[in-house]
Amino acid sequence: MNRSRFDFAVGLFVALGLLALVFMALKVGNLADFGETGGYLIEARFDNIGGLKVRAPVKSAGVVVGRVEAIGLDRDTYEAVVLLRIAPSFKFSKDTIGSILTSGLLGEQYIGLEPGGDPTMLANGDRLGKTQSAMILEKLISQFLFSKAAETPAKAP
Amino acid sequence: MMGQSLYDFFERRGRAVRVGIERLGIAARFTGALLGVLLQAIRRTALIIRELYFSGVRSLLIVAVSGVFVGMVLAVQGYEVLQRYGSAESLGVIVALSLVRELGPVVTALLFAGRASSAVTAEIGLMRATEQLAAMDMMAVDPMARVVAPRFLAAIFSMPILTLIFSSAGVIGAWIIGVRLIGIDDGAFWSQMQANVDLRIDIVNGLIKSAVFGVALGLVSVFEGYFAAPTAEGVASATTRTVVISSLAVLLLDFVLTVMMFRGLS
Numbered sequence: 001m002n003r004s005r006f007d008f009a010v011g012l013f014v015a016l017g018l019l020a021l022v023f024m025a026l027k028v029g030n031l032a033d034f035g036e037t038g039g040y041l042i043e044a045r046f047d048n049i050g051g052l053k054v055r056a057p058v059k060s061a062g063v064v065v066g067r068v069e070a071i072g073l074d075r076d077t078y079e080a081v082v083l084l085r086i087a088p089s090f091k092f093s094k095d096t097i098g099s100i101l102t103s104g105l106l107g108e109q110y111i112g113l114e115p116g117g118d119p120t121m122l123a124n125g126d127r128l129g130k131t132q133s134a135m136i137l138e139k140l141i142s143q144f145l146f147s148k149a150a151e152t153p154a155k156a157p
Numbered sequence: 158m159m160g161q162s163l164y165d166f167f168e169r170r171g172r173a174v175r176v177g178i179e180r181l182g183i184a185a186r187f188t189g190a191l192l193g194v195l196l197q198a199i200r201r202t203a204l205i206i207r208e209l210y211f212s213g214v215r216s217l218l219i220v221a222v223s224g225v226f227v228g229m230v231l232a233v234q235g236y237e238v239l240q241r242y243g244s245a246e247s248l249g250v251i252v253a254l255s256l257v258r259e260l261g262p263v264v265t266a267l268l269f270a271g272r273a274s275s276a277v278t279a280e281i282g283l284m285r286a287t288e289q290l291a292a293m294d295m296m297a298v299d300p301m302a303r304v305v306a307p308r309f310l311a312a313i314f315s316m317p318i319l320t321l322i323f324s325s326a327g328v329i330g331a332w333i334i335g336v337r338l339i340g341i342d343d344g345a346f347w348s349q350m351q352a353n354v355d356l357r358i359d360i361v362n363g364l365i366k367s368a369v370f371g372v373a374l375g376l377v378s379v380f381e382g383y384f385a386a387p388t389a390e391g392v393a394s395a396t397t398r399t400v401v402i403s404s405l406a407v408l409l410l411d412f413v414l415t416v417m418m419f420r421g422l423s
Contacts, residue, residue: 017318
């Protein structure tokens, strides 16, 4: 085998490696997302965020439009303060409702945005007016039990 | 009589320990000499490309095929467990993370140890046995720069490339089983994967792992070959030692690197 054949084979090998890298970065990894610093930030306050984590997706109508940038606690009101980074191509109205939802019964938690009809759009640093906290399974069960207990005597003859 | 055999026993143990430590010292000196000629060797690209061909390109097929099958096995096993908890769509994440973080670098390194490192040891060992290395020395050609360093560098360069190909093939294999045959939703498979595989934390760390394994594999293979006993038996046992030591070194390094990279991440 002469030298140019080696060069060709190794060139092909390296090209295949680069192809695999691109595949890994774009298809398997999350490079295809808009950059870490792109987009604009909006703030949302929740009574309880449940198991929401940083980098959880922000979805509207099921489409990922951004990610959770940071999670903090307001020292005065004891509300959870969640910063959302939204891709620059998506605009949402001022009266958008943000709620913490779960994909599947035990799946990961994400923030769902439901836009309203306000003609003015949310800009960088704005706060969501209406939010809905995470559904906490234990609370739901205890509510259900209490309501069951409350309605039993009424049914009794 | 009894005293004599006991004496022999301790003498043999003692010699084994002494020889082991001596070998470690020789390895350290050898590594130093290798690093000394590395800058000089890296400029001789034609030699490195030749070794990249024999170590990297020739390992391509076994690595790609193994990757597909490992991915397929992961998909079948992962699906069995995940569907019990009703989260079969997470299959993509499980497969991709296991491949990118652990199985990709480690299995590629083990395959590389068997496929390429053993060949390098046998080749250099045979050069030593047939006195080609001594002949080079006579002609004022440094065998370290001409023979050893290019093979060492080729291992370092091929390992990350082979690992990337292994992991990609594995993901594709898992996709064939999970999406095509089992029928998991295509969109969920990829989107969950993309949402949970981080470029920096997972993919880049996996590549760093594979490059470190490349250094270990390259070093072991050239060292064992260079200091192989110049007999047929010597070359054979050096080749065996390369595979054994490389595999153990890779698994050990993997533990250390995993603890350094991934502990306490989430």
